[in-house]
Amino acid sequence: MGRFMRGAEERHPSVPHESPTESPTESPTEPGESGQFPVGERDHGWLDADEPAAPEASADAWTTCSSAYQAFAAGLTRPFAWDAVRLVRIETGSRVLDVATGTGEFAIAAAERGADVLATDFSASMLELVERSPRRPPIGTIRTALMDGQALALDSHAFDAAGSLFGLVFFPNPARGLAEIYRVLKPGGQAVIATWAIPAHVELMRIVGDALMQLDSQLPERESPQSLWTSLSSPRRLTQLMCDAGFRSVHVVALAHVWTFEHVDLFARSVLQMTPSWMDLYRSMTAAQKAGFTRALVHSFRERQGNGPYAVTAQGLVAVGTKDR
Numbered sequence: 001m002g003r004f005m006r007g008a009e010e011r012h013p014s015v016p017h018e019s020p021t022e023s024p025t026e027s028p029t030e031p032g033e034s035g036q037f038p039v040g041e042r043d044h045g046w047l048d049a050d051e052p053a054a055p056e057a058s059a060d061a062w063t064t065c066s067s068a069y070q071a072f073a074a075g076l077t078r079p080f081a082w083d084a085v086r087l088v089r090i091e092t093g094s095r096v097l098d099v100a101t102g103t104g105e106f107a108i109a110a111a112e113r114g115a116d117v118l119a120t121d122f123s124a125s126m127l128e129l130v131e132r133s134p135r136r137p138p139i140g141t142i143r144t145a146l147m148d149g150q151a152l153a154l155d156s157h158a159f160d161a162a163g164s165l166f167g168l169v170f171f172p173n174p175a176r177g178l179a180e181i182y183r184v185l186k187p188g189g190q191a192v193i194a195t196w197a198i199p200a201h202v203e204l205m206r207i208v209g210d211a212l213m214q215l216d217s218q219l220p221e222r223e224s225p226q227s228l229w230t231s232l233s234s235p236r237r238l239t240q241l242m243c244d245a246g247f248r249s250v251h252v253v254a255l256a257h258v259w260t261f262e263h264v265d266l267f268a269r270s271v272l273q274m275t276p277s278w279m280d281l282y283r284s285m286t287a288a289q290k291a292g293f294t295r296a297l298v299h300s301f302r303e304r305q306g307n308g309p310y311a312v313t314a315q316g317l318v319a320v321g322t323k324d325r
C-alpha cells in the first residue's frame, strides 16, 4: 500500500490544532520557522512590492479556470465549508458574507442553515456558477455581488458572520482582506478563514508536484504555485494575522478531508487548469509535455489505487475570530 492510501486512512476529521488564544503564542511549531516573521501585508515572500503579481491576482485568470475549478477543486473545498459553518454562529436569518466565494461552497452551506448570504468574488464567471448552482438550498437566501475582497463595497457593521475559504491566501494583501472583513462585521460578529496546510499534508499538491518533477528539466523556470497556495499555512502566522486585524478569541483548527473521484484520465488532463498558476504552467507546456504529465499522473494514481475510486487527502487550517462588542 502506497503513502497515498496511508494518508487516506489517517484521516481525522476535526482535530483541534491550537487552543483558543487572545494573542499568538511564542514557540514556532512548523519546520523551518525561525520564530520571527514580519506580520501583515508583507508576510509572504511572493508579495514583495517589486515582484510581478502572481497569476492568482487576476480576476480574468480565475475566470479562465472556473469550469475546471468547479469540476474538481470545488469538491475538495466543500467539506471544509460544512465544517466552517459549524465553527461560527449562523442561525436562521443571520446575515452572512462569503468573500472570494468561488463556486459558493461556504455560501451554500450557510444558506442551508437558514442564513441570508451575500456571496462575493472578483470573477464574474465564478458568481455565475453560484447563481446557476443546482445545489442552492430551499432555505436561506444567496445573493451575489462582484467585488474585490480587498476593498469591499459594503457598509460597515452589517454582517453577523463572514467566511473566506481558500481565497484570502491569494490576495496580494491578505491583511487588507481581513481588515475589510473585520470592518463589515457587526460587533460580536465572527469570521472564519480557511487556508491549505503545508504541501506535505495536501496530497493533491504533492502528487501533481511529483508528476511535474518528472518533466522538470524540460519545463520553463517558474516559481512553484505551491508557495502561494501555502503562504498562510502556519497556524501561528494565521493567528497573528487575525489578531492584527483586530479579532479576539482567535483559534485555529486543523482539518483533514478525503476527496474521491472516478475518472483519473479526465482528472489528469484537467488538473492543471484548475488554478491560475498551474494554468500558466499548462499553457507554457508543449503537447508532448502535457501528454507526459498526464501519463505520469495517471500512472501514479493507478499504481497506488488500481482502478479506483481514487482518493486525495487534503489538510487545511480553519481560523475563527470574533470582533469586539
Ligand SMILES: C[S@@+](CC[C@H](N)C(=O)[O-])C[C@H]1O[C@@H](n2cnc3c(N)ncnc32)[C@H](O)[C@@H]1O
Pocket: 056, 057, 059, 062, 063, 073, 074, 077, 078, 099, 100, 101, 102, 103, 104, 105, 106, 120, 121, 122, 123, 126, 147, 148, 149, 150, 164, 165, 166, 167, 168, 170, 171, 172
Ligand atoms: C481557490 S478559489 C476558492 C473558492 C471558494 N471559496 C472555495 O472554497 O472553493 C479562490 C477564489 O478567490 C477569488 N479571488 C481571488 N482573489 C480575489 C480578490 N482579490 N477579491 C475577490 N475574490 C478573489 C477567485 O476568483 C476564486 O473564486
